[in-house]
Amino acid sequence: MMMVRSAYDKKKDDIHFEYWQRCRYLPEDKLIALLDHDNFKLSLEAAASLQLRGGSKIIRLAQMDSFSNRYKRRALAAFILGQIKLNTKEEKISLKILYDLALNDQSAIVRSYAVSSFGHRCEKAKKKYADTLLSLAQSTVLDKSVMVRVSTAFALSVFKNRASIPLLIKLLKDTHSEVKNWAAFAVNINNYDTPEICNCFVLLLDEKNFEARFEAIIGLAKRQDKRVTQILIHELSQERIYDEMVEVTAYLGDVSLLPTLYQVKDKFGTFKELNTSIKVLEHLKSKL
Known part of the structure; x- marks a missing residue:
């Protein structure tokens, strides 16, 4: 009943751990050298280690690399500037760099990392730069690159501001499923609720x-939109089910789900989310 990781995901995690082990104890100069490695994922792990260690030397390097003629170094620079510890002056300079890269860089991967990093900086600053991020997103939501639009949806997830809703609705109507996925995540994590959002979610049921x-x-159930009832019944009748889908039946409050929940109990036994949902729906049924 938990999310099951695919063999592909497990392999990615194993490779990530291997690269992390390789980088974790390397001295700073060796990590900097790895930024030019042919394997971008290894370079990214080296950048993550440098980001974590921080310091003025790494900050200056990332700021300079933002103007490199090599797009990979610009992408890694944008990544480092996203979450490295900065003082006020360094942050001001870095935000301008990220904003310019996000809007103007010729490389989609650089623009993507710059947008994500701007979101991280906004999150760290407790929404201080939310208005600037919203201004940036007005352009990047229309970027021709899927990666950039995904990053835009992620960036809009890091803070709650209803001014984000029109932008997220555009992303929910995107042609690419991964963009729609991240936009839906941003909507759900911030609990936005409008009729248009629910209508977009209904369309996503066919994704x-x-x-x-x-x-x-999950979003429709939490918003008590009964158009999701039959989909939930279908999903909870499968051989593999997910705790979250069981849990949100209580939010939906549709007593017609009770027979399906009883079947889940017979099939998998009792567990916390199931017990709670059955109790809630039985209570609602008793009041009818």
């Missing part, structure tokens, strides 16, 4: 991308 469909199911 082939499971993650996007999952976000839509």
Whole structure:
């Protein structure tokens, strides 16, 4: 009943751990040298280690690399500037760099990292730069790159501001499923609720991308939109079910789900989310 990781995801995690082990004890100069490695994922792990260690030397390096003629170094620079510890002056300079990269860099991967990093900086500053991020997102929401639009949806997830809703609705209507998935996540994590959002979620119920469909199911149930009832019945009748889908039946409050929940109990036994949902729906039924 928990999310099951695919063999592909496990392999990615194993490779990530291998690169982390390789970088964690390397001296700073060796990590900097790895930024030019042919394997970008290894370079990214080196950048993550440098970001964590921080310091004025690494900050200056990242700021200078933002103007490199090599797009990979610009992308890694944008990544480092996203979460490294900065003083007020360094942050002001870095935010300008990230903003310019996000809007103007010719490389989609650089623009993508710059948008994500701007979101991280906004989050760290406790929404101080929210208005600037919203201004940036007005442009990046229309970027021709899927990666940039995904990063835009992520960036809009890091703080709650209802001014984000029109932008997220555009992303929910995107042509690419991964963009829609992250937009739905941003909507759900911030508990935005409008009729248009619910209508977008209903359209996502037909998505082939499971993650996007999952976000839509959870979102509609929490917003007590009964258009998701039959989808929930279908999902909870499968051989593999998810705790979150059981849990949100209580939010939905549709007593027609009780027979399905009883079947889940017979099939998998009792567990916390199931017990709670059955109790809530039985209580609602008793009042009818």
